[in-house]
Amino acid sequence: MIEHTYKKIELTGSSTVGMQEAIENAISKASETIANMRWFEVVETRGHITDGKIAHWQVTIKVGFALSE
Helix, strand or coil: CCCCCEEEEEEEEEECCCHHHHHHHHHHHHCCCCCCEEEEEEEEEEEEEECCEEEEEEEEEEEEEECCC
8 A cells, every 4th residue: 555645735626616726726726836636634614705796706725746756
């Protein structure tokens, strides 16, 4: 069995569409420079309100990735 060591980082993604897109935006951007991402957990969800409507979402996630051997 292969043993892994993981590192966890915190990211905040945003979107005018919704929470899922905010998460996907954060992971997509991080994947440009971080390899071996394995999982994420949602830490915080918040949004910005303009004129009584949701203007955009912000979702903070923790992402775990395997360190290279």
